[in-house]
Amino acid sequence: MISITSRDLERHSLERLQGLQDEVNRLVGYEAQVAYAKSSWSRKPAGLFTGLKARLAEMCSGNLRCVYCEDSLADEIEHMRPKDLYPEQAYVWGNYVLACGPCNGPKNNKFAVLGNPLALMDITRKRGAAVVQPVAGRYALIDPRVEDPLEFLWLDFRTSRYVPNTGDKASETWIRAEYTINVLGLNKRDALVRGRKCAFSGYTSRLRTWLERRAHWTPEEQQAFIDDFRMERYRGVWQRMKRYRNGVPALNEVAELIEVAPEVLDW
Numbered sequence: 058m059i060s061i062t063s064r065d066l067e068r069h070s071l072e073r074l075q076g077l078q079d080e081v082n083r084l085v086g087y088e089a090q091v092a093y094a095k096s097s098w099s100r101k102p103a104g105l106f107t108g109l110k111a112r113l114a115e116m117c118s119g120n121l122r123c124v125y126c127e128d129s130l131a132d133e134i135e136h137m138r139p140k141d142l143y144p145e146q147a148y149v150w151g152n153y154v155l156a157c158g159p160c161n162g163p164k165n166n167k168f169a170v171l172g173n174p175l176a177l178m179d180i181t182r183k184r185g186a187a188v189v190q191p192v193a194g195r196y197a198l199i200d201p202r203v204e205d206p207l208e209f210l211w212l213d214f215r216t217s218r219y220v221p222n223t224g225d226k227a228s229e230t231w232i233r234a235e236y237t238i239n240v241l242g243l244n245k246r247d248a249l250v251r252g253r254k255c256a257f258s259g260y261t262s263r264l265r266t267w268l269e270r271r272a273h274w275t276p277e278e279q280q281a282f283i284d285d286f287r288m289e290r291y292r293g294v295w296q297r298m299k300r301y302r303n304g305v306p307a308l309n310e311v312a313e314l315i316e317v318a319p320e321v322l323d324w
């Protein structure tokens with residue numbers, strides 16, 4: 058998981074979103090707003106979804122990879138804050154990312170906020186429970202549009218598993234990191250753990266290739282190599298390799314390679 062660069066939506070689409078959000082907000086009562094947000098979304102307002110998806114696709118890393126797992130094709134508009142809990146954010150541009158089905162499906166309407174004093178409060182609405190407004194609080198899920206997941210999620214390069222970027226279990230960083238890892242299944246899914254391991258060795262061998270071949274390549278060949286490098290999945294692994302290359306034994310070779318090819322830091 059890495060941060061993504063938010064882009065503005067063109068005015069016409071923003072106005073359509075606002076119009077749909079107004080329809081939700083105009084209804085009297087929270088329960089009615091939830092019901093309408095869900096039903097109107099499922100009708101997929103004509104034309105709007107195509108434009109939203111295209112814009113969100115520009116924000117994805119690599120070759121249109123899911124913002125959460127960085128592995129699979131991102132092809133579903135995901136509400137980070139579920140419309141089932143926050144109907145007032147059903148049509149808010151800043152609440153959308155493009156994710157894959159295996160991430161979006163299990164996450165579904167799960168959500169949590171932070172209580173005061175600091176504690177995780179699961180506000181997922183159980184089946185059959187009364188539709189009432191969730192308790193207020195700061196969101197537990199890391200928002201890659203406005204926050205940097207590297208500040209929260211450390212990657213253990215020996216196990217290829219994410220761990221909180223702090224040892225302080227009472228801290229907000231630890232609680233939010235643990236929640237995000239668990240709700241998205243970032244360590245539970247073996248394919249993702251294996252994928253990060255392969256990405257680590259893949260990025261390392263590409264670096265070796267670059268060092269061996271760059272002097273023999275034309276500028277066009279060099280550019281093609283760089284373009285391909287940037288299309289790799291698991292960009293988050295590469296970002297962490299760069300950031301933590303000094304001081305982590307598993308990254309000694311990477312540090313040495315980057316030392317003689319510092320241009321790769323821009324990749």
Ligand SMILES: [Zn+2]
Pocket residue numbers: 123124125126127128129156157158159160161
């Ligand atoms: Zn995913």
